[in-house]
Amino acid sequence: MEPVYVRTIAERKPIYRGGITMFLDLPLDVGEEAHAKWVERYGKEFTFPNLRSPGPSLLSQAREALISGDEEAADNLFAETIKHTIKSYDEKSDPEKWGDMAVQLPGDWGPSLPEKRKLREMLTELAHGRVLEAMCGFNSYFGESDRVTDLVALDFCKEALERYEYPERERILYDLERIAEGERMDFFYDESFDTVGIVAGVNYLSDAFVVYREFHRILSRDGRLLVVNATSHGYTDMIKKDFEPEEQSKLVEAAGFSVRVEELGLTKENEIGEYFLIEGTKLHKP
Numbered sequence: 463m464e465p466v467y468v469r470t471i472a473e474r475k476p477i478y479r480g481g482i483t484m485f486l487d488l489p490l491d492v493g494e495e496a497h498a499k500w501v502e503r504y505g506k507e508f509t510f511p512n513l514r515s516p517g518p519s520l521l522s523q524a525r526e527a528l529i530s531g532d533e534e535a536a537d538n539l540f541a542e543t544i545k546h547t548i549k550s551y552d553e554k555s556d557p558e559k560w561g562d563m564a565v566q567l568p569g570d571w572g573p574s575l576p577e578k579r580k581l582r583e584m585l586t587e588l589a590h591g592r593v594l595e596a597m598c599g600f601n602s603y604f605g606e607s608d609r610v611t612d613l614v615a616l617d618f619c620k621e622a623l624e625r626y627e628y629p630e631r632e633r634i635l636y637d638l639e640r641i642a643e644g645e646r647m648d649f650f651y652d653e654s655f656d657t658v659g660i661v662a663g664v665n666y667l668s669d670a671f672v673v674y675r676e677f678h679r680i681l682s683r684d685g686r687l688l689v690v691n692a693t694s695h696g697y698t699d700m701i702k703k704d705f706e707p708e709e710q711s712k713l714v715e716a717a718g719f720s721v722r723v724e725e726l727g728l729t730k731e732n733e734i735g736e737y738f739l740i741e742g743t744k745l746h747k748p
């Protein structure tokens with residue numbers, strides 16, 4: 463299987479109003495196939511609420527053109543119209559929801575700023591050799607380090623990878639849920655990484671164990687798996703499983719690692735929950 467590289471770079475456009483984070487529906491180029499599906503699903507044409515400006519006016523013009531018999535103009539206008547289709551939040555797939563956040567979220571996920579820096583320093587310190595930052599989002603928890611030879615960022619959200627802090631790093635688009643369906647990340651050789659890090663991600667996986675097994679395969683002898691997560695954070699509509707440090711450390715162990723668990727003390731007074739690091743060192747015989 464060939465990896466899907468993201469090589470483009472895009473800007474974030476954070477929206478922050480009056481202390482509330484806003485997420486606006488982004489116009490979506492659905493394409494004709496998706497449009498056909500939409501019609502099949504709803505049994506009717508695009509309606510004005512599904513269209514972002516200038517979609518409604520284009521749709522009116524398309525209708526006018528069709529009525530007047532100018533089919534070619536109608537086709538062209540209709541093709542333009544569907545570029546301005548929007549989906550409601552509920553209709554969006556998880557990567558699309560993450561995509562909106564990558565583009566529009568003012569900050570990022572994880573602890574607040576000074577604590578974030580602390581976590582980043584700690585993980586950078588623990589990383590060595592070739593590093594995989596899985597479920598990386600648009601920020602990185604691995605800074606520059608002499609001990610890190612190479613870093614690959616992986617996420618299933620193109621918008622996040624396009625806005626990843628270090629665009630010069632290799633960025634791979636991949637849905638880790640495919641591993642639960644029996645796939646392997648064949649584009650990574652056995653024992654080709656020395657460190658795998660995953661911050662604020664495992665609660666979005668339906669079967670973290672099989673993913674840990676796959677990380678075990680790609681890690682070198684004595685390679686390190688660094689799992690950081692909070693017990694109380696996340697987007698409830700997308701979370702697959704609440705993060706329980708004890709349960710997760712057992713899964714990491716069962717996947718073939720010796721395990722150390724650390725409570726990180728990154729939570730502020732007004733926050734609930736706690737951040738944990740589960741540090742796995744690859745055992746040679748799981």
Ligand SMILES: C[S@@+](CC[C@H](N)C(=O)[O-])C[C@H]1O[C@@H](n2cnc3c(N)ncnc32)[C@H](O)[C@@H]1O
Pocket residue numbers: 557560570571572596597598599600601616617618619622636637638639660661662663666667
């Ligand atoms: C809460 S964010 C954490 C991002 C970053 N690690 C951080 O702490 O700032 C979760 C990230 O996981 C990614 N993600 C969620 N499900 C995924 C999956 N099945 N495969 C790959 N990435 C996924 C999302 O796109 C998002 O960037």
